[in-house]
Every structure is written in structure tokens, then in C-alpha cells.
Amino acid sequence: MTQFTSAAVPAPLLGRWNYRSWAGAAAYIALYVLCDWLSYVQPVLKLGITPWNPQTGLTLIFLLTFGPQWLGCTAIASFLAELLVRNASPTSPLVLAASVWIALGFGGLAALLRHWHLDLPIRTPVAAAKLAGACVGATIVIAAGYVVLFVAAGVLPPENALRALPKLLIGDLTGVLTLTPLLVSTRPWGAALRILREHRWQLLGQLAVLVLSVWLIFGLPVTVQLRFFYLAFVPVIWISLRWGLPGGLLATLIIQVGLIIAVQDETPSPLIDLQFLMLTLSLTALLLGAAVTERADVLQRVAMREAEQRALLTMSPDGVLAIDASGMVRMANPAALELFGASNGLPTATSLHEWLPDLTLREPAGRATLHGRRVDGRNFTADIAWARLDPPANAGFMVTVRDATERLRLQEEARERDAGVARAMRFAVAGELASALAHELNQPITALVSYLRASDILAAPFGRENERLKTTLGKAAHEAMRASEVLRRLRDFYRSGTLKREPVHLPTLCGSVVVAFQDRLRRANTSLVTHMGGPLPMPHADAMQLEIVLHNLLANALDAVCHSTKPRRRIELHVGGNSEEVFLRIEDCGPGVTPELAAKLFEPFVTNKPDGMGLGLAISRSFVRAAGGELTFEPSERLGGACFRVRIPTRQPAELS
Amino acid sequence: MSAPTVFVVDDDAAVRDALSLLISLKGLRVSTFSCGEDFLAVYEHRWRGCLLTDLQMPGMSGLELQHQLTERGIALPVIVLTAHGDVATARTALKSGALDFLEKPVDDDVLVDVLENAIRVDEERHRAQAIELHVTQRLERLTSRERDVLLLLSEGLQHREIAARLAISPRTVEVYKARMMEKLQCRTLAEVLRVGAEARLRPSQ
Numbered sequence: 001m002t003q004f005t006s007a008a009v010p011a012p013l014l015g016r017w018n019y020r021s022w023a024g025a026a027a028y029i030a031l032y033v034l035c036d037w038l039s040y041v042q043p044v045l046k047l048g049i050t051p052w053n054p055q056t057g058l059t060l061i062f063l064l065t066f067g068p069q070w071l072g073c074t075a076i077a078s079f080l081a082e083l084l085v086r087n088a089s090p091t092s093p094l095v096l097a098a099s100v101w102i103a104l105g106f107g108g109l110a111a112l113l114r115h116w117h118l119d120l121p122i123r124t125p126v127a128a129a130k131l132a133g134a135c136v137g138a139t140i141v142i143a144a145g146y147v148v149l150f151v152a153a154g155v156l157p158p159e160n161a162l163r164a165l166p167k168l169l170i171g172d173l174t175g176v177l178t179l180t181p182l183l184v185s186t187r188p189w190g191a192a193l194r195i196l197r198e199h200r201w202q203l204l205g206q207l208a209v210l211v212l213s214v215w216l217i218f219g220l221p222v223t224v225q226l227r228f229f230y231l232a233f234v235p236v237i238w239i240s241l242r243w244g245l246p247g248g249l250l251a252t253l254i255i256q257v258g259l260i261i262a263v264q265d266e267t268p269s270p271l272i273d274l275q276f277l278m279l280t281l282s283l284t285a286l287l288l289g290a291a292v293t294e295r296a297d298v299l300q301r302v303a304m305r306e307a308e309q310r311a312l313l314t315m316s317p318d319g320v321l322a323i324d325a326s327g328m329v330r331m332a333n334p335a336a337l338e339l340f341g342a343s344n345g346l347p348t349a350t351s352l353h354e355w356l357p358d359l360t361l362r363e364p365a366g367r368a369t370l371h372g373r374r375v376d377g378r379n380f381t382a383d384i385a386w387a388r389l390d391p392p393a394n395a396g397f398m399v400t401v402r403d404a405t406e407r408l409r410l411q412e413e414a415r416e417r418d419a420g421v422a423r424a425m426r427f428a429v430a431g432e433l434a435s436a437l438a439h440e441l442n443q444p445i446t447a448l449v450s451y452l453r454a455s456d457i458l459a460a461p462f463g464r465e466n467e468r469l470k471t472t473l474g475k476a477a478h479e480a481m482r483a484s485e486v487l488r489r490l491r492d493f494y495r496s497g498t499l500k501r502e503p504v505h506l507p508t509l510c511g512s513v514v515v516a517f518q519d520r521l522r523r524a525n526t527s528l529v530t531h532m533g534g535p536l537p538m539p540h541a542d543a544m545q546l547e548i549v550l551h552n553l554l555a556n557a558l559d560a561v562c563h564s565t566k567p568r569r570r571i572e573l574h575v576g577g578n579s580e581e582v583f584l585r586i587e588d589c590g591p592g593v594t595p596e597l598a599a600k601l602f603e604p605f606v607t608n609k610p611d612g613m614g615l616g617l618a619i620s621r622s623f624v625r626a627a628g629g630e631l632t633f634e635p636s637e638r639l640g641g642a643c644f645r646v647r648i649p650t651r652q653p654a655e656l657s
Numbered sequence: 658m659s660a661p662t663v664f665v666v667d668d669d670a671a672v673r674d675a676l677s678l679l680i681s682l683k684g685l686r687v688s689t690f691s692c693g694e695d696f697l698a699v700y701e702h703r704w705r706g707c708l709l710t711d712l713q714m715p716g717m718s719g720l721e722l723q724h725q726l727t728e729r730g731i732a733l734p735v736i737v738l739t740a741h742g743d744v745a746t747a748r749t750a751l752k753s754g755a756l757d758f759l760e761k762p763v764d765d766d767v768l769v770d771v772l773e774n775a776i777r778v779d780e781e782r783h784r785a786q787a788i789e790l791h792v793t794q795r796l797e798r799l800t801s802r803e804r805d806v807l808l809l810l811s812e813g814l815q816h817r818e819i820a821a822r823l824a825i826s827p828r829t830v831e832v833y834k835a836r837m838m839e840k841l842q843c844r845t846l847a848e849v850l851r852v853g854a855e856a857r858l859r860p861s862q
Binding site for chain 2: 445449453454480484
């Protein structure tokens with residue numbers, strides 16, 4: 001509490017001031033004086049002590065909502081109340097000092113509660129206890145200072161100081177604990193009116209019991225009133241249990257108002273007993289109400305979560321099973337029932353073993369692909385994932401089930417296709433190698449044959465040995481020709497029989513190649529933007545060869561962007577066409593191709609990759625040319641890297657003669 | 658006019674050397690170039706013979722060289738020699754005006770046959786050109802009357818008919834005919850008719 005007593009007044013004293021704030025402040029001051037006037041019963045020890053002080057609750061709410069910096073208004077309100085209600089002298093320095101002290105005390109309390117970030121309205125017992133604790137501390141300090149001031153001024157004899165203290169502080173405390181949480185937890189008017197309408201008989205009954213109990217207590221002779229005060233607890237507890245914090249506090253307020261009305265003439269004594277009973281009543285309503293409110297909040301959250309889960313389970317395309325500790329299926333969602341063919345709902349006493357015979361739930365979580373058995377006995381392949389329900393321990397498992405038939409079929413298809421592409425690619429590489437080899441070796445063989453024929457002529461003048469020399473040179477030339485023939489046959493083998501012509505549907509082809517690249521693109525953190533526009537006639541070509549071309553070009557682009565330092569790695573694939581041709585454009589944001597390399601980019605064995613054969617582009621160009629088209633390179637202006645264009649005429653090229 | 662020469666264009670030095678040796682031993686004049694650009698740079702109009710070019714070369718390819726020759730009106734017969742012989746390239750080469758298409762390595766007898774044939778084609782073309790030039794020169798010497806007589810004669814008209822058509826006397830037709838025959842250096846009517854047929858194909862001057 002040292003922090004509190006030393007709490008400086010938060011500056012500025014008058015904060016954001018506007019018309020509405022001032023109107024609120026004026027209303028607060030008027031209400032304060034009114035409350036004081038209403039609750040003031042009689043002066044006790046010349047201190048203005050009342051059974052409870054509603055104006056203190058009002059003050060705390062005012063300072064919490066407007067800000068502690070408005071405590072000047074509290075001082076004014078308190079001073080005015082002293083003048084108007086208790087006819088104090090306006091020039092009395094004691095009254096002035098007391099007003100300032102009260103204002104400082106409540107300003108400090110408001111600052112402390114703000115500092116704690118106490119959530120208003122109060123909805124949990126913890127928050128209620130915090131509020132109560134802070135208020136107890138603050139009111140003790142305020143009351144102590146108040147008493148000290150009066151003693152110092154000589155108004156209060158020092159021997160009476162200790163007796164006055166509890167009376168003073170309990171009145172303040174009751175006011176704060178009743179009014180503050182009540183006023184900040186009022187529901188919106190609409191909701192309050194709805195509750196009033198819907199539960200009017202219940203509310204009327206509760207109000208009747210409340211009034212009855214007050215009437216009973218204060219209808220009794222003054223001497224026994226306090227003994228029967230406990231009757232007031234019955235309706236307050238009932239209402240708290242039914243309506244939570246706002247209800248309980250409202251009931252307390254009604255009792256306190258009734259009490260003020262009842263004791264106007266004659267106060268039960270001792271007053272401190274009444275005050276304590278009031279305080280206990282307020283605290284009971286506060287804590288019990290907070291507990292009930294919290295419970296209602298929790299129940300609502302749980303209900304919301306359950307509703308969400310139910311909706312999720314109903315919507316889920318995957319089957320979801322809840323398995324209890326003994327391995328029985330406790331719950332199955334609609335997708336699961338459909339998967340296992342249980343169209344009439346979950347059969348009673350279904351063990352998980354009946355549906356998933358191969359599944360053993362030993363690990364806390366896991367995945368598996370195994371056989372599922374439908375109710376009609378048929379099997380299917382299922383992708384399973386499971387997780388143990390941890391709290392409470394060993395409560396069972398949740399299992400999701402997905403029909404894997406389609407996935408496996410697609411996987412198998414993709415595998416077959418990949419194998420086909422790989423085979424075609426190997427064949428193409430071998431063909432390109434053979435062709436390049438034939439070309440490169442044919443040059444020296446040509447020179448060799450020509451030299452040998454020349455030697456034959458040069459050897460003509462030499463006499464007897466001439467015939468043998470001639471034969472030998474002839475044989476040599478023949479062998480060289482044979483070597484060349486072998487190369488030609490090799491080349492022809494790879495060239496023949498590989499060309500198919502069929503209408504190629506480009507979107508399908510591009511789609512399947514792009515899908516095959518998804519994993520690699522993700523790993524390389526690269527985005528591939530595919531754009532298809534315009535009419536797309538179907539060119540006549542070998543689909544497998546075109547797929548290899550696209551595959552090669554995308555692989556090159558991906559390799560290139562991996563060498564890019566740009567933050568956003570990007571490859572673009574444009575597919576378009578008109579009545580005469582279709583075209584594909586593959587652009588990347590990689591480092592591009594040097595002009596020296598670009599000049600011979602499509603020649604075999606030209607590469608800038610350390611482990612590359614340099615055949616990809618050569619093969620791609622031969623494939624595109626085989627379809628009557630052309631593959632060209634240019635630097636990409638838009639992305640800064642390389643741009644490869646494939647053009648293929650849609651007209652079927654004239655048959656080769 | 659220079660002697661018929663085989664102009665060899667090939668990027669491979671060994672092939673160039675071997676081919677030029679072989680061709681020269683077969684008794685033909687040879688000149689070699691390592692690329693089409695070099696050949697075009699030094700080409701002179703009086704060159705006779707044929708061009709033997711490789712198809713695949715860095716820089717200007719054989720087909721491009723052929724195309725350039727056509728562009729520049731160079732009528733030298735072209736023989737394409739390739740290490741990459743396939744039907745499609747052969748077709749393209751022949752379509753672009755190549756005289757022949759040979760695959761490496763080439764048999765020397767075939768090569769020489771093809772080259773000699775090409776040189777013959779070149780020579781015949783030049784001879785035809787020369788004759789044509791000669792006729793043109795002679796026709797230019799005729800007056801318009803003499804030319805009219807020549808054209809009508811070659812249409813198969815008699816002297817009298819020509820005289821009627823030109824509104825002159827048959828005697829004058831005889832004079833024009835004699836003078837015209839002298840200028841054309843023709844001794845027989847058959848020769849006159851042949852030149853007349855040529856003349857009909859050209860616009861009159």
C-alpha cells in the first residue's frame with residue numbers, strides 16, 4: 001500500500017476536456033451530493049459517518065471511466081456535499097482538506113486499478129477479489145487520513161479516533177463494492193430489457209422476496225433487527241446464483257436502499273454491526289456473483305467450441321473417429337460412416353479393429369496407409385492419421401481416415417508417366433549423342449578418306465610395289481567408309497521410329513509438367529506463374545517430345561533462378577496461339593546467358609552447368625523442329641533472365657518425301 | 658575470263674586440305690575458304706567453276722551462303738556437302754537451288770563426276786550467255802526498217818506480202834533483206850529465221 005499512499009496525482013489534473021466530459025463531470029458532482037444527502041443518517045462523532053456511502057462507489061466509477069486526472073471534480077463534489085448536506089462552513093480549512101484527501105485517495109485507487117489492468121466489467125472471482133483487496137486497502141488509508149485530519153484539527157478527541165476509523169471505512173467500502181462492479185457490469189439496455197420481458201415473473205418473485213425480507217428485518221423492533229439481518233442473505237444468494245454478478249449486486253443495492261429508507265428514523269445500534277453485515281452482504285454478492293458469471297462464461301465458451309467442433313466434423317471430407325481407451329469407436333462423423341459403409345449410423349459396440357484391422361494404436365501420434373474394411377466386408381486402402389487425447393490421460397485416440405484409392409491411382413499414373421518421360425529422354429539423349437558423334441567423327445573420316453584417295457593417286461608412279469600400295473590404300477579407305485557407315489546407321493536408328501504425330505492439347509500437357517515441378521519449386525522457394533490466353537488450337541506433334549521440351553526448359557529456368565540473388569524467385573510460363581501457330585514462352589529471373597554462350601546455346605555439349613551434358617537444349621530444338629516449329633532464345637526483358645520461345649505451326653507440315 | 662575452279666568452303670581445316678589435295682590431283686583447279694563470309698568477300702564476277710560448300714558451319718551456314726549467292730545474282734553452281742545427311746536438309750538445299758547434294762565422307766569418283774558436271778553446267782551457261790550477248794549486239798545494228806523485215810520474214814511472210822504490209826516495193830524489201838543479212842552475218846535464210854525468233858523474244862529498241 002506504500003505505492004498507493006505515495007501515489008502522485010496523475011498529471012494533468014484536467015485531462016482531455018470537452019463539452020461531453022464536462023457535462024459528465026457536472027452530472028457526477030450532482031449525483032454525488034444527492035447520494036450523500038440520501039444516505040446520510042446522522043453525524044457520528046462529528047465525522048459524517050453513514051451506514052454506507054454510495055457516493056464512494058460513484059466516485060470510483062467516475063475516476064475509472066474518466067481517468068484519475070479528474071480527481072479535482074471529486075474534491076469539489078465532496079466539498080459541496082459537506083456544505084449542502086452537513087452545513088459545514090465554506091471557509092473551514094478542515095472540510096477543504098478532507099475533500100482534497102478523499103479525492104487524492106480515490107484518484108490513487110483508480111490509478112492502481114488501471115495500472116493492474118483490471119478487466120471491467122468483472123467476470124471472474126479473481127478480478128472480484130483483486131477489486132475488493134484494492135478497495136479495502138484504499139479505504140483504510142482514506143479513512144485513516146480523514147481521522148488524522150479531524151484529530152489534528154482538534155474536532156475529534158484523539159481517544160475516539162480508533163473507534164471512528166472502522167465505521168468510516170466500512171461505509172466507504174460497502175459503497176464502493178456494491179456500486180462500482182454493478183455499474184460497470186450493466187448489460188446493454190436492449191439485452192437488459194429482453195431479460196426483463198422474458199423472465200418478468202421470476203424477476204417479480206425475486207423482487208418480492210427481497211422486499212419481503214427487508215420489510216421483515218426492519219419491521220422488527222430496532223433491538224432485534226440485526227439478529228434477523230441474515231434473512232437478507234437468502235434472496236441475495238438466490239439472485240446471485242441465478243443472474244450472476246449484476247443480479248447479486250443489484251439485489252444488494254436494493255437492500256441497502258431499503259435500509260437507508262428504513263433507518264431514517266431510528267438507527268439500529270451498534271452501527272458498526274450493521275455496517276459489517278452490509279459489507280459481508282456486498283462481498284458475498286460480489287464473489288458469488290463473479291463465480292456464477294465466470295461459470296456462465298465458461299459454459300458458453302465450451303458450448304461454442306463444441307458447436308464449432310460438431311460443424312467441423314460434419315463438414316470434414318475426411319472420416320474422423322473418436323476411439324475410447326478400450327479401442328471402441330465412440331464417435332464417427334458422416335464422412336467416416338460413408339467410408340465404412342455404415343449408412344444407418346454408428347453400429348453399437350463397433351471396435352476399431354473391425355474397421356481398421358491392421359491399425360495398432362501404440363504411438364501417441366502417427367500416420368499409416370493400410371486396409372480399411374467396410375461394413376459389407378469389402379476392403380479399401382486408407383490413409384490414417386491418429387493422435388492420442390492427452391488430457392485427461394489415456395482417454396483414447398482421435399483417428400482420421402481418408403480413402404487412398406484415388407491418391408494411389410494418381411501416384412501410379414504419375415510414376416508411369418515419369419518413367420515414360422525418363423525413357424524417352426534417355427532415348428533422346430542417346431540419339432543426340434549419336435548424331436553429334438556422327439557429325440564430329442564424320443569430319444576427320446572425310447579428311448581421312450580424301451587423303452587416302454589422294455595418296456592412291458600420288459602412289460601411281462611407283463613401279464612394282466604400286467599394286468600392293470594401291471590395294472592397301474583402298475582397304476584403308478574402305479575401312480574409313482565402314483566406320484562412317486556404322487555412325488550413320490547408329491544415328492538413323494535413333495532418328496527413325498520415334499516420331500509420332502497427334503493433336504496435342506497444350507493446357508493438359510503444361511498442367512501435368514507443372515504439377516511434376518511443384519515439389520522442386522517449393523523447395524527452391526520459387527513461384528511459377530502460368531498464363532494461358534487466346535485461342536489454343538492443337539498442334540500436331542509428338543506429345544511426349546513436347547513434354548520433354550517443356551520439362552527441359554522449366555528445369556533450366558529453375559536451375560537459373562537458384563543462382564539468382566533476387567528476393568522473389570519467379571518463373572513465368574505463357575501459352576498462347578492463333579489460327580496459324582501456338583507458342584510457349586518460358587521466362588526466368590536468373591542471371592541470364594552470356595552473349596558468347598547464347599551464340600552456340602543449341603549446339604550439343606554446350607552448357608554452363610558443371611554437371612550438365614549440354615544436350616537438353618539441343619534435344620529440345622530437334623524435337624520442336626521435328627514438329628515443324630522453332631525454339632529460340634532471347635534475354636528476358638521483363639524478368640531479367642533468360643526467355644525461351646517455342647513456336648509450333650498448327651498446320652500439319654507436308655509429309656516428308 | 659578465268660579457268661574453271663572448284664571453290665571449297667568448309668570450316669574444318671583437315672577436310673579442306675584433304676579435299677583440295679584430292680580435287681587438284683584429279684586435275685581440277687581448287688581454291689579453299691574457311692567460311693562463307695570469306696568467299697563472298699573476295700568473290701569476283703569473272704570466276705568460273707563451282708562451289709563445294711559444307712552445310713553446318715559456325716557463322717554463315719551452307720544454306721545461308723546459297724541464299725546470299727542468289728541475292729547477289731551469283732549464278733555459280735553450288736554443291737552441298739554435309740556430314741549430317743538427312744532427307745529434310747537435302748530437300749531444303751536442293752529447293753534453294755543447289756545443283757547436287759553429297760554426304761560426307763564422299764567417294765572420290767562420285768565427287769569428281771559431280772564437280773565436272775557442275776563445271777560443265779557453268780560453262781554451258783556462260784556460252785549461252787555469250788551467244789545471247791552476240792545476237793543482241795548484232796540486232797542492235799539494224800535500222801527499224803531492217804528489223805521490221807526480219808520480224809516479218811521470221812513470221813513466214815513472202816517478199817510480196819512484206820512489201821504490202823510495209824507499203825514499199827518488193828524490190829526495196831530485197832534491199833533491206835540483203836543489208837540486214839550482211840549486218841547479222843547470216844548466210845542462209847535458216848540462220849536469219851533463228852535470229853529473228855530470238856529478236857521476237859526481246860522488246861524492240
